[in-house]
Amino acid sequence: MMDMRILTCTVNGKKVQVGYDPRESLLDTLRNRLHLTSVKRGCEVGECGACTVLVDGVATDTCLYLTQWAQGKDILTVEGLAAPDGTLDPVQQAFVDEFAVQCGFCIPGLIMSTEEIVRTGRTYSRDELRKLLSGHLCRCTGYQDVMNAVEKAVNWCVEHGYSDQAGARA
Amino acid sequence: MYDIEYLHEATSVEDAVQVLARDSQARVIAGGTDLLVKNRDGKFPAAHLVSIHELHDELDGVTLADDGTVEIGPITWFHHVTTSPVIQATVPTLGDACDTPGGPQLRVSGTIGGNVCNAATSADTASTLYAYGALLDVRSVRGERTIPIEEWYAGPGKSTLAQDELLVRIRIPKDHYEGFTGHYFKYGKRRALEIATLGCCCLVKLSADKTLVDDIRLAFGVAGPTPLRALKAEEAVRGLPLAKAVEAIGALAQADTHPRDSWRASKAFRLQLIGEMSRRSLVAAARKGGATL
Numbered sequence: 451m452m453d454m455r456i457l458t459c460t461v462n463g464k465k466v467q468v469g470y471d472p473r474e475s476l477l478d479t480l481r482n483r484l485h486l487t488s489v490k491r492g493c494e495v496g497e498c499g500a501c502t503v504l505v506d507g508v509a510t511d512t513c514l515y516l517t518q519w520a521q522g523k524d525i526l527t528v529e530g531l532a533a534p535d536g537t538l539d540p541v542q543q544a545f546v547d548e549f550a551v552q553c554g555f556c557i558p559g560l561i562m563s564t565e566e567i568v569r570t571g572r573t574y575s576r577d578e579l580r581k582l583l584s585g586h587l588c589r590c591t592g593y594q595d596v597m598n599a600v601e602k603a604v605n606w607c608v609e610h611g612y613s614d615q616a617g618a619r620a
Numbered sequence: 621m622y623d624i625e626y627l628h629e630a631t632s633v634e635d636a637v638q639v640l641a642r643d644s645q646a647r648v649i650a651g652g653t654d655l656l657v658k659n660r661d662g663k664f665p666a667a668h669l670v671s672i673h674e675l676h677d678e679l680d681g682v683t684l685a686d687d688g689t690v691e692i693g694p695i696t697w698f699h700h701v702t703t704s705p706v707i708q709a710t711v712p713t714l715g716d717a718c719d720t721p722g723g724p725q726l727r728v729s730g731t732i733g734g735n736v737c738n739a740a741t742s743a744d745t746a747s748t749l750y751a752y753g754a755l756l757d758v759r760s761v762r763g764e765r766t767i768p769i770e771e772w773y774a775g776p777g778k779s780t781l782a783q784d785e786l787l788v789r790i791r792i793p794k795d796h797y798e799g800f801t802g803h804y805f806k807y808g809k810r811r812a813l814e815i816a817t818l819g820c821c822c823l824v825k826l827s828a829d830k831t832l833v834d835d836i837r838l839a840f841g842v843a844g845p846t847p848l849r850a851l852k853a854e855e856a857v858r859g860l861p862l863a864k865a866v867e868a869i870g871a872l873a874q875a876d877t878h879p880r881d882s883w884r885a886s887k888a889f890r891l892q893l894i895g896e897m898s899r900r901s902l903v904a905a906a907r908k909g910g911a912t913l
Contacts, residue, residue, distance in 0.1 A: 452627065472627045475656075495657045496726050497813050511725040514656050516622075516649075518629055519673050563724070584812030585723025 459523050461486070462530025476512040476520050477501045480527065488528035488558040492587075499586035502559035503527045509566040511585070526565070528558040540612055541565055544603035545596075552590035560586050564600050571613030573604060622659050625666040633678050633759060633788060639670050640784045641761040646670050648786060650695045653722070653730040654738045672786070679733075679788065682706045688794030694733020694787045698745075699724070701732050711792055713802030713821060713905075717748040720806045723813050733787045739772070739779040739846070746847035747821040748804050750839035753796045757789040764788070773846035799825045800835070801909035803901045807893050817885045818842045818893040822901035826862065830911045833857055833865045836902070843877035843894055850876040853898070862911055869902050870895030 454469045461484060470479050477494075480486045480503065492500030494513045501512045504526040531539040538546065541564045551557050560583065567574070567582055574582065579600055588596065607613060626643070630636035640646050645668040649655050652673075659667055672679060672695055679695040682704040690710050692701065701707055701718040708715055721730055721744045735743045736756065754769045758781055767780060774780050781787065802823040808814035819841030825834045836857060838850045853872035857865035879890035903913050 452625070471621065473621045473624045475622065478621060494660065496653055496722065496729070499723065499725060502725055508728050509725055510728060514652050514726075514729060516627070516652060516656075516671070516673075518627060518671065521674075581812070582724055585725040587813075 455518070457517055457520060459520050459525060461525045462527060470517045472516075472518055474517045476503075476505075476515040476517050476525075479517040479520070480512060480525070486527045486529050490555055490558060492555070492559075497587065498556070499559040499563065500556050502562045502586070504562055504566060507566065507569065509563045509585075526562070528561055531561070531565070539565075540606050540610070541568060541603040544606065545599045548595050548599035548602060550592065550595040550599035552588075552592040556586055556588045556590075560588075560596055560600075564603055567600070568604055568607040569613050571608065571611075573608050576601065579604070622656060623662075623665045623667060624659070624669055626668040627671065628669070629671045629673070630675060633672075633675060633786065636670050636672055636675070637760050637784065637786050640786065643668055644783060647783075648672055648737070650734045650737075651697070651729040651731040653726055654734060654740075684710065688798070690792040690797070692732060692790040692792075694736070694790060695731045696733070698727040698730050698732060698735075701745075702727075710794075711752055711797050713804050713823065714745065714748045714752065714792075717745050717804040717806075717819075717821065720744045720804070720816075726813075732790065736772070736790065737779060737781060737787055739774070739777050741776060741844065741846050742816045742819065742842050743847070744804075744806060744816060744819060744841070747819045747839040747841040748802070749790070749792075750847050750849055751802065751821040751823045751837040752792045753837075755791040755793070756787055757791065758785040759788045760785040766791075770849075776845045797823075800837070801825075801905050803904035803908065805897045805901045805904070807897060815884070816841055818879070818890055818897060820894070820897040820901050822898065822905045824902060824905045824909060826906060826909045826911055830906075830909065831862055833860050833862055833906075836865070838869070838873060838898060838902075840873075840877055840894065843879050843890065845878075845880075848877065850898075852876045862906055862913065866899055866902055866906075866913065870899045873898040 452472045480489045490500035492498035496511045496514045649669045679693045698718040702715045735745045756767045800823040805820045807818045823837040853876045881887045
């Protein structure tokens, strides 16, 4: 049996120190120790994308990511998106506006991949967006409204120079 | 929670090979996208893992050596192989192949070295690395040696890499890629999150007037227990007019490969794929080289 270790990293803009078992995935640690339950436990084999968060700005499946590797990294989950006064971030707002949610289980992961996309500061064709989101599965098969929301969010963010703001916040 | 008994985060390549030499149960983990899935499935329980995940200085990235050799660090993400300007300028077909495993999130965790070391016949980079004749530099406390990819595969999921050895570099010499254009064709039932039913890479070097096949390399994944090259098929079309080669390549490749029945596809279907994908890959590769077909 291995001893507990201490993870020091940034989660949603705050410095965090938390004990972890070296056998844990980042998914385990975010959900069970930091109670960030937007990070969903789905397939646990890197196929469904429900556990996606940004690690140093990169949309990553946390089920296949050992907590050990998060040492010193900057992690962003859906809990870190809305402003302190509750104003939704533009990606969240676009998902609401387009009724892109059915059961909702896949949505936090989809939103985090979309966050990665809007931070690039450019627009994409529908086919490009489909490919960028192809690491997500929605059991409700509600893809059409999701694609509408993602496209709306990406275009809105380009028009409003959002990627620069996001960069400045990070 | 994974079934891990020992987890060492290596601080350098030297540190990693020391631990591998000390602990005969230890295995290397890089991106974890294969190993953790297998561990979760109960394979190699109570795993002893040496993580090379953070060895970016020594093992990450693509560079071009002075003699034109492309050098790829084994923990380079699939995505970074695809987007590397060096790869795009020298061995773009490998970049295309690295754009096909899993989905976007997998391609920023999974590594090209892991794809090679798992030694699966279905590995998306295998047929392309085979076609380019990659050289694999491995290191242990006993020293460093180079294993040509032709000598790498020992059976399904098995390589000739010893337990105490670490893959430290993938090299593609200039004369293996210069003048070639290529195409990687992955057949699966979906376009994402899919394991190849069959993978085919064709590299072709055309004559100056773009009508003759000066040289060709045709490699497959899932056309046998290990990735393989269809050497007899290559030999038979070398020097032929391109149109003749396109006509002949499918049947020649079928005769030169050994697919089997599996739950993913029957042998008969795989043979049909081998014929069709060889032809289409040759056409696509030749078009990229300037041929009009």
